[in-house]
Amino acid sequence: MNAPLTITASLAAITGPEHLRTLGVATAVAPGNTDEVAAILRFAQENHFAVVPWGGGTKQRWGYPVAPAMILETHRLSAIREHTWQDMTCAVEAGCTWAALQSALAQHGQYVALDPLWPERATVGGIVATNDSGALRLRYGSLRDLIIGMTIVLADGTIAHTGGKVVKNVAGYDLHKLMTGAFGTLGVITSVNFRLHSIPKSTQSFTFSAPASKPLGAWMLKLLHQQFSTLSIQLRGTAEGFHLDIQLASLPEVLRTQAGLLESLGRVEGLAVEAATASVWDARQQLLDRDLVCKATMLPSEIASFADRVRSLGGESVTQATGIMTAAFPAVAGGQLPQLRRELEAASGSLMILKQPAESKLDSWGTLPDSLPLMREIKRRFDPEGVLNPSRFLGRI
Amino acid sequence: MLSAAILAELRDAVGADGLIIERNQLQTYECDALAVLRSLPGAVILPRTTAQLQKAVRICARHQIPFVGRGAGTGLSGGAMPDDRGIVISFARMTKILATDIPNQRITVEAGVINAHVTQRVAPTGYFYAPDPSSQTVCTIGGNVAENSGGAHCLKYGFTTTHVLALEVVLPTGELVHLGSPTLDPPGYDLAGVFVGSEGTLGVAGSMTLRIVRRPETVEVLLAAFDSISAAGQSVSDIIAASILPAAMEIMDRLSIQAAEAAVHPHYPECEALLLVELDGPSAEVDLQMQQVRKICKANGAWEDRLAQSEQERMLVWKGRKAAFAAAGRLSPDYIVQDGVIPRTKLPMVLEKISEMAAEAGLRVSNVFHAGDGNLHPLVLFDASIPGQEEMAVELSTRILHLCVDQGGSITGEHGVGRDKQQAMGYMFSEPDLDTMQRVRCSFDPDNIANPDKVFPRPRLCGEKTGKYTPHPLETAGVAEYF
Numbered sequence: 001m002n003a004p005l006t007i008t009a010s011l012a013a014i015t016g017p018e019h020l021r022t023l024g025v026a027t028a029v030a031p032g033n034t035d036e037v038a039a040i041l042r043f044a045q046e047n048h049f050a051v052v053p054w055g056g057g058t059k060q061r062w063g064y065p066v067a068p069a070m071i072l073e074t075h076r077l078s079a080i081r082e083h084t085w086q087d088m089t090c091a092v093e094a095g096c097t098w099a100a101l102q103s104a105l106a107q108h109g110q111y112v113a114l115d116p117l118w119p120e121r122a123t124v125g126g127i128v129a130t131n132d133s134g135a136l137r138l139r140y141g142s143l144r145d146l147i148i149g150m151t152i153v154l155a156d157g158t159i160a161h162t163g164g165k166v167v168k169n170v171a172g173y174d175l176h177k178l179m180t181g182a183f184g185t186l187g188v189i190t191s192v193n194f195r196l197h198s199i200p201k202s203t204q205s206f207t208f209s210a211p212a213s214k215p216l217g218a219w220m221l222k223l224l225h226q227q228f229s230t231l232s233i234q235l236r237g238t239a240e241g242f243h244l245d246i247q248l249a250s251l252p253e254v255l256r257t258q259a260g261l262l263e264s265l266g267r268v269e270g271l272a273v274e275a276a277t278a279s280v281w282d283a284r285q286q287l288l289d290r291d292l293v294c295k296a297t298m299l300p301s302e303i304a305s306f307a308d309r310v311r312s313l314g315g316e317s318v319t320q321a322t323g324i325m326t327a328a329f330p331a332v333a334g335g336q337l338p339q340l341r342r343e344l345e346a347a348s349g350s351l352m353i354l355k356q357p358a359e360s361k362l363d364s365w366g367t368l369p370d371s372l373p374l375m376r377e378i379k380r381r382f383d384p385e386g387v388l389n390p391s392r393f394l395g396r397i
Numbered sequence: 398m399l400s401a402a403i404l405a406e407l408r409d410a411v412g413a414d415g416l417i418i419e420r421n422q423l424q425t426y427e428c429d430a431l432a433v434l435r436s437l438p439g440a441v442i443l444p445r446t447t448a449q450l451q452k453a454v455r456i457c458a459r460h461q462i463p464f465v466g467r468g469a470g471t472g473l474s475g476g477a478m479p480d481d482r483g484i485v486i487s488f489a490r491m492t493k494i495l496a497t498d499i500p501n502q503r504i505t506v507e508a509g510v511i512n513a514h515v516t517q518r519v520a521p522t523g524y525f526y527a528p529d530p531s532s533q534t535v536c537t538i539g540g541n542v543a544e545n546s547g548g549a550h551c552l553k554y555g556f557t558t559t560h561v562l563a564l565e566v567v568l569p570t571g572e573l574v575h576l577g578s579p580t581l582d583p584p585g586y587d588l589a590g591v592f593v594g595s596e597g598t599l600g601v602a603g604s605m606t607l608r609i610v611r612r613p614e615t616v617e618v619l620l621a622a623f624d625s626i627s628a629a630g631q632s633v634s635d636i637i638a639a640s641i642l643p644a645a646m647e648i649m650d651r652l653s654i655q656a657a658e659a660a661v662h663p664h665y666p667e668c669e670a671l672l673l674v675e676l677d678g679p680s681a682e683v684d685l686q687m688q689q690v691r692k693i694c695k696a697n698g699a700w701e702d703r704l705a706q707s708e709q710e711r712m713l714v715w716k717g718r719k720a721a722f723a724a725a726g727r728l729s730p731d732y733i734v735q736d737g738v739i740p741r742t743k744l745p746m747v748l749e750k751i752s753e754m755a756a757e758a759g760l761r762v763s764n765v766f767h768a769g770d771g772n773l774h775p776l777v778l779f780d781a782s783i784p785g786q787e788e789m790a791v792e793l794s795t796r797i798l799h800l801c802v803d804q805g806g807s808i809t810g811e812h813g814v815g816r817d818k819q820q821a822m823g824y825m826f827s828e829p830d831l832d833t834m835q836r837v838r839c840s841f842d843p844d845n846i847a848n849p850d851k852v853f854p855r856p857r858l859c860g861e862k863t864g865k866y867t868p869h870p871l872e873t874a875g876v877a878e879y880f
Binding site for chain 1: 498500501502503523544545547551555556558559568572573574575576578579580581582583584585586587588590591593594595611613614634637638640642678679680681682685686738739740741742767770771772805806807808809810811812813814818822825826827829830831832833834836837838839840841852
């Protein structure tokens with residue numbers, strides 16, 4: 001029996017043949033609604049076919065590689081179903097790109113207060129599955145603070161709703177938190193409900209620079225303790241030196257005063273100051289163009305020293321004040337990363353390899369936590385046949 | 398009944414002074430603040446350390462003894478009500494603050510630490526712990542974690558789940574695991590996110606690392622008096638539409654104002670609807686935004702608007718608001734506290750419907766609510782000594798919850814499901830939704846001993862299939878019950 005032909009015929013019966021295509025050895029299928037997603041997953045589970053859910057495909061290299069029989073594409077699930085702007089909530093299908101969602105919400109001066117990678121191509125589902133976040137996290141928190149409900153489809157075709165459309169809700173388990181950052185290993189996200197924020201009307205950004213990271217790191221901690229209307233702060237480590245980018249957001253009158261105060265405080269610290277260019281907030285994304293890229297986590301007080309450590313390995317980094325670093329290294333530094341991982345883990349942090357050259361064999365995820373058996377058990381109960389993104393996740397879950 | 402051998406094991410685990418078995422002492426633990434639901438536990442244990450906690454849970458796991466954690470017993474949904482075959486684990490002796498890390502804005506505490514004590518500890522350095530349930534002067538962090546507690550200020554600062562970074566948890570199997578991390582985004586599933594708010598059904602936490610928040614430079618509270626709830630509600634919508642995110646926005650109606658006034662004399666204006674708006678942040682920002690808020694209130698017909706003039710006055714304003722439930726006792730011999738949530742914009746419609754339903758039932762309903770996030774606390778007043786009135790109050794209270802769900806809301810915003818709202822869960826969630834939650838539960842607690850028979854509409858056993866209902870063998874044997 002020819003397996004791919006069987007797949008094609010069965011999937012065509014679900015979505016119609018026009019929504020299938022062949023991608024190498026895999027069959028890509030694009031369901032048009034949640035029921036079709038359920039039917040596809042039931043078929044995959046019955047036949048033990050590995051499925052990779054696929055949005056914009058921007059982060060498919062993250063985690064261990066998967067060789068799927070089927071790729072479940074979400075681009076037909078792209079509707080913005082509701083934007084109840086008076087309630088500051090929205091409901092959107094998983095295949096909608098981040099930029100499309102944000103531009104619709106912006107009509108009412110609102111947004112999902114998150115700045116993920118590649119917003120033009122990345123989809124809501126993929127961003128949620130990988131728990132991506134950027135510099136806005138300092139003020140607004142991460143996806144776990146912004147998602148209020150979700151529709152998911154489990155491997156056996158069960159369609160489940162979790163949470164709801166209201167910001168405050170403690171009924172039942174927060175399954176949407178479990179799905180956020182699960183890399184599509186527990187279910188396929190088909191729609192997400194978000195709480196929204198008003199887009200700040202006036203903002204101002206500064207870049208403070210110094211040859212060493214330490215004074216900038218110390219100053220960053222001081223600023224976090226002070227009363228500025230801070231939207232985001234990041235420390236950039238480059239070959240030339242270090243930069244602390246600060247964005248303030250407030251009423252125009254307040255902003256003027258705070259900006260003046262901030263500049264003068266920076267000068268007192270002996271830092272060079274200039275207005276930040278818009279491109280500094282893209283610096284994280286630019287690092288992802290390199291061949292060897294990591295996400296590292298650390299306590300805010302450790303940011304300066306790890307930024308220094310990255311530079312000592314010839315790397316560059318962008319670290320949010322919340323303690324999340326994106327770092328790019330020259331390929332030759334690869335051998336040093338296990339040691340860097342040990343140092344980060346010893347300081348309560350972690351190191352995840354997002355991208356590495358084909359010949360490099362660095363472990364993607366790092367040391368396994370004591371909760372791994374529990375995670376495996378959850379995977380077993382959600383996806384007993386192991387068809388959803390098999391082996392991609394921590395501990396090859 | 399627990400056998401003498403099991404009691405001996407428990408005594409061995411927590412020490413003789415950590416085990417309560419005297420009937421009159423056990424009575425203290427037979428209910429939480431939802432006092433109508435009572436059940437006498439077989440024993441109460443009071444561990445002093447996580448190691449003792451783990452020993453005790455291992456005993457429970459070995460003998461299949463149900464257990465429930467208990468902080469201060471202030472929960473309002475019967476979540477801490479014991480199983481009569483089981484034990485209560487009291488956290489009254491796990492009250493140490495283990496570590497504070499001001500530069501990183503973190504604090505690590507044992508589960509029995511009182512909510513307000515966290516703020517007290519970090520206040521001298523200019524920080525506070527944001528979640529502020531009304532019971533914060535007595536309730537514990539462990540209980541807050543179980544319930545994902547909110548409070549008036551979660552509109553801006555988020556709920557308990559936003560503020561819990563890491564947990565040391567004893568699973569129902571007796572294993573000790575670390576969920577979350579002091580740093581963000583630890584690799585793996587967000588089990589800390591699932592654990593917080595699971596109402597004690599996934600295990601018991603011995604200690605936790607929390608976020609603390611920088612105390613704002615300025616805090617101002619406005620009291621605005623309106624002739625109607627809908628005018629106050631409209632002001633709330635207009636404030637949000639003006640891109641202002643207050644620290645808190647609360648509405649109290651005439652009945653609850655009277656009750657609070659009688660109880661703690663907060664000097665509220667006498668009116669049909671009182672709106673409290675708290676703004677905090679940098680002084681210049683707060684001043685300008687407060688001007689805007691006052692304009693909005695005036696435009697909606699506020700006939701009095703005054704700022705609390707001092708820290709002391711501000712505290713009194715909040716004391717009145719937080720006393721609103723207990724103060725209802727001055728209006729009526731008995732009352733039911735409800736905790737529904739609706740999308741903010743449905744407020745006028747839902748309140749009108751509630752007053753219609755109350756009139757039909759011939760009962761009074763007083764309203765206090767976290768207006769900013771649509772969390773209603775209707776208090777259904779009744780007199781249990783009048784035959785049939787309690788049943789009518791329960792019925793009305795259930796209809797209010799259904800109304801909230803019908804309008805796209807939730808059956809509970811902060812009090813939890815517990816034993817109280819198990820049936821309402823079935824109204825809000827479908828069978829596949831509940832089945833999916835059950836998969837999580839069974840992963841943590843395959844033997845169903847951690848606070849069993851709570852949250853879910855009926856006890857389901859791990860491995861049980863959904864679909865057509867057939868009694869489980871254990872149910873037929875009388876070990877589990879169908880509700």
